[in-house]
Amino acid sequence: MIALIQRVTEAEVTVAGESTGKIGAGLLALVAAQPDDTDAQLEKMAEKLLNYRVFADDDGKMNRSLRDTGGGLLLVSQFTLAADTRSGLRPSFSTAARPELAEPLFETFVEMCRKRHAGVETGRFRAHMEVRLVNDGPVTFLLQT
Template identity: 65%
Template structure:
């Protein structure tokens, strides 16, 4: 599983002009499910998303997690993160899980994060989504399990 996380002041996702998920201060996580992802790797990603220290403490160092700052989490499925771009001029998506497996893996991640944290918002799997954000920093990290 891959997650591209961004520390945000605010983020939202819309489908056909309707906002379906939004957060204020917190993490936007763009998530790709891969064929080898297991329940254990999904649970590990949930733990990492919530515990990864990307928010500033009183001294201005990145020492606090989204849980520590009571921030929101916006999870958005994005299979293109799993693209193989090492050669040619067109990405290959053989590293991404097939749609049914990806949906199940993404839903499992959403549930794992919701069991541990609130608020959690999501995009809509497979939809044409418009994601808006104000990246704070900018701070962006690539996580894999």
């Protein structure tokens, strides 16, 4: 599993003009499932995502996690993160999980996050989504399991 996380002051996903997920301060996570992902890897990513220290403490150092701050978490499925871009001028998606595998993996991941943290919102799987965000910092990290 791959997650590109961005610390945000706000973020929202819309599909055909309808808001499907919206948060204030917290993390936006663009998530890609890969064919060999297991429940253990999903658990590991959920724990990493919620405990990754990207928020400032009283001294201005990144020592606080989403769990510490209680901020929102917006999870958006994005298979393009798993693209193989090492050669050529067109990405290959052979390293991304096929939709029939990726959707249940993503849904399981969402449920794992919701069991651990309040305020989890999502986009809509396989929909054309518009993602609006205000990146705070900017702070962006690539997490992998």
